[in-house]
Amino acid sequence: MSETRAAIGIGELARCAGCKPETVRYYERVGLMSGAVRTEGGQRRYGEEAVRRLTFIRHARDFGFSVDAVRELLTMSDRPDMSCHEVDVIAKHHLEGVETRLQRLEALRDELRRMVGQCAGGKVESCRIIEVLSDHQLCSSEQAHGGAGDLKQGPYR
Structure with missing residues (x-):
């Protein structure tokens, strides 16, 4: 990253990661990003590491990982010498949840x-x-009932 980009503002940081300020x-509020250095005028300034970190967060969130899971993954990524077993555990747990939601979506469809x-x-x-929506017993599958509620989660953008 060039010297100029070493002290970018929040708008440029957001653009680099494909999100909004x-x-x-x-x-920053939920603790995934550390607070930025502030100029004398109070403007936030970020370096190259913030761009990498925010890009990681956004990509993990695009994959549907929860904020808590992203926090754990970030903690582990800060320790490159540790075993990736715990990373695998988090990813496998997330995959199981995705597969469950897919089954529910298929039943809902x-x-x-x-x-x-x-x-x-x-x-x-x-x-x-209208009749079926008014009476759950008219549905052919109980799985269709729990499907949509779990699917409303999405990455914070």
């Missing part, structure tokens, strides 16, 4: 297809979709 502030397929296109008073 509010995201940088959020990561199948249930939605069934509901839409049963809709006769008449009036709302006899709409099968």
Whole structure:
């Protein structure tokens, strides 16, 4: 990184990592990013390490890792000589969660297809979709019920 980029502002840091300045502030508040050096005028200034760290955080969050998991991964990445066993454990646990959500999504998709397929296109008073949404017992799969709630998580951008 050039000498000029060694002291970039929050806007440039955010652009380098593909996020917004509010995201940088959020990561500072939750302890994933250390506070920036401030100029006499109070502006934040970041160096090359901050760009690398924020890029790592953003990429891990894009993969769906929780803030806590990212914190653990960052702690481990700061210790390059340690075994990567714990990193594997975190990644495998996350993969299991993704696979579970995928199964729930498939069940949700199948249930939605069934509901839409049963809709006769008449009036709302006899709409099968409204009927099924009003009564869980009309669903063909219990798995479809828990699927969407778990899928609302997403990376903070």
